[in-house]
């Protein structure tokens with residue numbers, strides 16, 4: 575349980591971090607270290623150098639404008655789960671962050687590390703996907719943004735190019751009569767999601783559904799957008815029967831993931847149950 579030898583760098587700016595990654599192609603970014611350090615200790619990863627972004631001041635913190643919430647990449651789950659701004663503008667994200675691992679993990683783990691690592695069983699990818707987040711990235715070719723819908727491309731693989739750093743996540747602010755819920759069926763030892771369901775609904779003055787999102791963690795190689803379920807709900811009264819029918823008729827999980835903890839078929843069944851529960855809770859919260 576001792577990692578291979580590595581160099582350690584602690585840059586003070588994003589520019590310096592990008593340069594260090596450019597001049598050390600075998601280097602890896604270190605954020606909270608709660609995924610990277612364990613795999614290094616098991617010698618499943620042996621980067622020649624670590625570029626610790628934890629002391630770069632402008633990568634940390636939460637700011638809110640009228641239209642959006644901006645969360646720096648090294649902001650911890652604890653900070654997100656307990657932020658009044660996040661609870662008000664993106665309650666789904668606060669709820670998902672509050673369910674990650676245990677206290678130690680929540681005090682160290684970061685939103686940037688969680689999304690960049692893109693473990694299928696992580697909690698934040700589906701929440702950020704459901705919230706239509708935008709990911710801000712800095713790299714050797716400058717800065718760019720990536721929509722969450724294009725960010726998660728395969729098992730533990732994102733749209734980040736080599737040498738790029740995720741710097742912030744931007745989330746549109748919740749508006750109107752809306753409700754959100756993140757529910758997970760978790761592995762009892764680690765807390766990781768065997769299935770996590772992130773739901774959002776918007777209602778008009780008559781209680782009809784004007785917008786809906788349903789995304790999952792844990793059931794596929796990467797976060798899954800169940801867009802057909804959401805489309806089927808628009809214009810409905812979001813009754814229990816309407817939600818059950820929309821999920822039963824439209825939820826399709828391509829190639830559900832199976833492992834020693836749960837088979838693909840089992841995960842697909844849990845997704846149907848948790849998808850319905852999350853949508854109903856989001857609806858109840860929207861109704862107030």
Ligand SMILES: Cc1cc2nc3c(=O)[nH]c(=O)nc-3n(C[C@H](O)[C@H](O)[C@H](O)COP(=O)(O)OP(=O)(O)OC[C@H]3O[C@@H](n4cnc5c(N)ncnc54)[C@H](O)[C@@H]3O)c2cc1C
Nearest residue numbers: 603605606607608609610675683684686687696697740765
């Ligand atoms: C006991 C335990 C239980 C856990 N339970 C859960 C759980 O229930 N739910 C859950 O979601 N997670 C869980 N985790 C994982 C945890 O959330 C990790 O913190 C997370 O996966 C990675 O975030 P980090 O900040 O620790 O990143 P690190 O471990 O530092 O890095 C992870 C990877 O992302 C890269 N990286 C990090 N930051 C950036 C960046 N800004 N730009 C580009 N690349 C970057 C690193 O190079 C590395 O490859 C658990 C971990 C442990 C140890």
